[in-house]
Amino acid sequence: MTGVSTGSLIAPFAFAGSDQEIQHAENLYKEVPEDLAVLRGILFFLPWRKSFFDTEGLDRTLHAEIGTEELSGMREGFAQHRMLLVGSTDLDLGVMHMWELGREATQIQDDEQALTRIRLLLKASTAIPAAFPPVEVDGHLNVDGGVAGTLFMDMEVIEAARRAIAADPAHPRPRLRLWVIVNGKIGAGIHGTQWTWPAVAERSSKTTMHFGMATELRRLALFARWLDAIGPLDVEFRYVAIPESFEITGTPGHLFDHQLMIRLADLGEKMGRDSGSWRSSPPRPEELTPGIDLPPEVAPR
Numbered sequence: 469m470t471g472v473s474t475g476s477l478i479a480p481f482a483f484a485g486s487d488q489e490i491q492h493a494e495n496l497y498k499e500v501p502e503d504l505a506v507l508r509g510i511l512f513f514l515p516w517r518k519s520f521f522d523t524e525g526l527d528r529t530l531h532a533e534i535g536t537e538e539l540s541g542m543r544e545g546f547a548q549h550r551m552l553l554v555g556s557t558d559l560d561l562g563v564m565h566m567w568e569l570g571r572e573a574t575q576i577q578d579d580e581q582a583l584t585r586i587r588l589l590l591k592a593s594t595a596i597p598a599a600f601p602p603v604e605v606d607g608h609l610n611v612d613g614g615v616a617g618t619l620f621m622d623m624e625v626i627e628a629a630r631r632a633i634a635a636d637p638a639h640p641r642p643r644l645r646l647w648v649i650v651n652g653k654i655g656a657g658i659h660g661t662q663w664t665w666p667a668v669a670e671r672s673s674k675t676t677m678h679f680g681m682a683t684e685l686r687r688l689a690l691f692a693r694w695l696d697a698i699g700p701l702d703v704e705f706r707y708v709a710i711p712e713s714f715e716i717t718g719t720p721g722h723l724f725d726h727q728l729m730i731r732l733a734d735l736g737e738k739m740g741r742d743s744g745s746w747r748s749s750p751p752r753p754e755e756l757t758p759g760i761d762l763p764p765e766v767a768p769r
Contacts, residue, residue: 469552470566470620472613474651476554476593480534480569480586483552484541496533497733500724501525505600523591523600530587539573539583546570555613555620556592559602564616567593614677619648619684633699641702646692647746649736650709654682654751657712685750706746708739 471479481493503525542552552569567589576582592603592610602609632642656678661671685707692705710716714735717728739745 472555472618473594476590479552479554480538483545484538492533494733498730500726500729501529504529504724521599530590534583534587536579539579542570542573546574554589554593556610557613557615558608558610560608564613566620618681619688641699644701644703646688646705648707650681650707653710653712654678655712682750689750705748708745
């Protein structure tokens with residue numbers, strides 16, 4: 469199991485898989501404390517600030533939600549050769565770090581020290597650049613893993629399958645499920661852009677993020693088909709994302725709108741239970757701009 473950004477916060481609970489842990493994850497999103505991230509006053513944008521938002525509330529939430537039960541689950545999973553990976557972006561080296569939380573939890577025997585390390589890595593993986601302060605891990609500044617890559621998998625899984633088949637060629641092909649939960653829409657949506665540099669910069673950044681996600685999904689889908697075709701794995705690719713028709717509105721100045729978070733959590737639960745919500749092919753360009761006739765140079769031939 470892997471996760472970056474908010475996916476890193478969901479991953480430990482989903483990894484455990486019990487009803488109690490899933491409820492933990494649901495509460496985390498439906499009952500977001502108002503002080504999880506607080507804007508640093510009217511001059512939040514000054515260049516000597518570490519970030520736009522103060523995240524002491526996030527620290528308290530991580531301390532309350534990630535405890536000994538989650539730590540034990542990570543250790544047990546690691547002992548069973550299950551992997552829980554979260555990604556952060558190392559700004560100093562310009563690379564993504566993939567942290568295997570089960571290994572991290574197992575290597576540190578003292579529970580409190582292990583929990584401090586796990587919470588640190590989760591905070592690093594969710595540190596939205598500029599909005600949240602960067603997190604120092606092992607002497608390097610780290611931010612949200614989505615900066616370097618939104619989707620990733622560990623090649624050890626494939627190598628393990630190759631070794632298993634080599635040892636027993638008659639054994640059925642192992643199944644690899646690549647199921648992706650996208651925290652957002654795939655398309656950037658339709659939006660008239662003003663002739664000002666902040667508006668252009670904001671729209672460009674948003675379009676880059678959405679286009680990057682669509683590209684990552686296409687790459688992973690192609691990779692899955694290639695693996696399935698050549699063996700040794702029976703590969704299944706699925707993804708689910710917020711529908712383009714879903715209206716995302718919140719309170720200006722608030723990073724986490726309580727009512728919006730509840731609506732999103734309810735939508736996620738509904739779509740997750742509906743097999744029809746999971747898609748096996750990334751959306752085509754015309755699906756990302758519903759009701760709009762794309763020009764010939766954009767529309768697929």
